[in-house]
Amino acid sequence: MKYYLIAGEASGDLxxxxxxxxxxxxxxxxxxxxFGGDLMESVGGTLVRHYRDMAFMGIIPVVLNARTILKNLAFCKKDIAAYCPDAVILIxxxxxxxxxxxxxxxxxxxxVYYYISPKVWAWKxxxxxxxxxxxxxMLSILPFEVDFFREYQYEIHYVGNPTVDAIVARDYKEETFAHFVEANGLDNRPVIALLAxxxxxxxxxNLPSMLEAVKGYAEDYQLIVAGAPGIDPDFxxxxxxxxxxAKVFFNQTYRILAQADAALVTSGTATLETALLNVPQVVCYxxxxxRITYWIFHNFFHTPYISLVNLICNREVVKELFARFFTVDNIxxxxxxxxxxxxxRQNMLDNYAEMRQILGGAGASNRAAAFIYDKSTGKSSFTNHKL
Incomplete structure (x- = not known):
């Protein structure tokens, strides 16, 4: 069968x-x-547009790039019609x-299948x-979304969380600290990771304030910035x-986190990855x-948290320093x-363990694929179940 997929950022590409x-x-x-990225291209098929040419975040960047966005949208529609896939999968x-x-x-x-629901439970x-x-x-990767959508008489399917799969299947899973520092020309001081x-x-x-906050730790710790995919080192x-x-390492995010004593993490999938790798963290955004942003969040958003760890556990597990709380001193x-x-520190790690139980085990990608394939071929063997 023919599948057309659209992912607009690095996590979606993964x-x-x-x-x-x-x-x-x-x-x-x-x-x-x-529409996707290098990881999707490595699997095979035709990459039509790279997500780095589509990832505009915030009101001003979206307005300034409105023409490009509309051109991408028009081209995408024509391309799908010409390709005539059996299924369209949106991420x-x-x-x-x-x-x-x-x-x-x-x-x-x-x-149309939607894999990884947008966060409409937060706003919109x-x-x-x-x-x-x-x-x-709709195929969900967050367990609490099933109950949210059910309130609107829309049955969705929790398939597990693919970040669990990615962590389980990561390279260098058994790597020791000694091997990591030797391979990267580091010394034996512990590591603080920065994911901006x-x-x-x-x-x-985020990065300038994060660097300023850890400057006083430079003597006793090694400070490593995890470079994001698709971002030029010169940036x-x-x-x-x-x-x-501070050093910047690319294509080693999981390796860095696995060996880190602590991490400063910009909110997003990285907060979940950090927790699954059992690294105490500070969420910085x-x-x-x-002050206005915080007022808007407090009064118009439908969730008290911004990090996935806290949302999954439904309580504050990691400190969220965003908007008016984002200061160098607070970090x-x-x-x-x-x-x-x-x-x-131990309380945070104990809460991570509970979060892992809530998410369930690996296999999200396989379950999502089975659901889409079964539906597309007329089968219906998938059922929601406790993972």
């Missing part, structure tokens, strides 16, 4: 690539065409993908109506030039007009807690 591999196990004739990226879903459903009549609940109209099946986001704007907003050089003790104070207060 999860879509794993889904494609699982589909190929079930469907030996699987043919893929997609998060709601602003773009919901428009594609409407076109595909109403104009082409092709089945009105989008649920669009999902019900234009998406045939996957987009240029996120990195520019990082502008920020770490005045912090010679700078916003423009921080330093929280980092000191997780590094030096044993009871505080």
């Amino acid at each position: 999860h879509a690539s794993n889904l494609m591999q699982s589909l190929r196990k079930l469907d030996k004739e699987a043919d893929f065409r997609f 998060d990226y709601p602003g773009f993908n919901l428009k594609v879903a409407k076109y595909v459903k109403t104009e082409l009549g092709i089945p 609940k009105y989008r649920v109506k669009s999902f019900k109209k234009y998406v045939d099946e 986001g996957s987009r240029k704007q996120e990195i520019a907003d 990082y050089a502008d920020f770490i030039g005045s912090f010679p003790s 700078r916003t423009p007009m921080p 330093r104070k929280e980092l000191k807690q997780i590094l030096h207060v044993k009871s505080y």
Whole structure:
């Protein structure tokens, strides 16, 4: 069968690539065409647009790049129609993908599957109506989403979380600290990891303050910035030039986290990855007009948390320093807690263990692929179950 997939950022590229591999196990004739990234391309098929040419975040960048976004959307619609796939699979990226879903459903009549639901439970609940109209099946990777959508009479399917799969299947899983430091030309001091986001704007907003916050730890710790996929090394050089003790490593995020004593993490999938690798963390997210942003979040959003760890556990497990709480001093104070207060650190690790139980075991990509393949071939063997 022919599958058309759309992923608009690095995490979507990762999860879509794993889904494609699982589909190929079930469907030996699987043919893929997609908007995505390098990981999807490595599986096989035709990369039509790279996500780095599509990932515009925030009101101003979206407005400034509106023409490019509209051109991408128009091209995508024409490309799907010409390809005539058996299934269209959308991965998060709601602003773009919901428009594609409407076109595909109403104009082409092709089945639409949404893998990794957009976070409409946080805000924009009105989008649920669009999902019900234009998406045939929603596959969820967060267990609490099933109950949320059920309130709107929209049955979705929890398939497990693909980040669990990625952690289980990662390279260098058995690597020791000694091997890691030798391979990277490091010494034996413990590591503090800095994950400042996957987009240029996120990195520019968060990394300078993160570096300033850890500057006092440079003598006793090695400071490693995990370089994001698709970001040029020269972009990082502008920020770490005045912090010679910090190093930037690319394509080693899981290796870095696995060996880190603590991490400063910009909110997103990285907070979940950090927790699954059992690394105490501080969630850091700078916003423009921080006091106004916090007021808007507090009064208009439908969730008390921004990090996946806290959302899954439904309580504060990791400290969220965003908007008006995002300061260098606050980051330093929280980092000191997780590094030096044993009871505080252990409590976070204990809560991580509970989070892993809630998520369930590995196999999300295989379950999602089986669901899509079964539906596309007229079968219906998939059922929701406790993972």
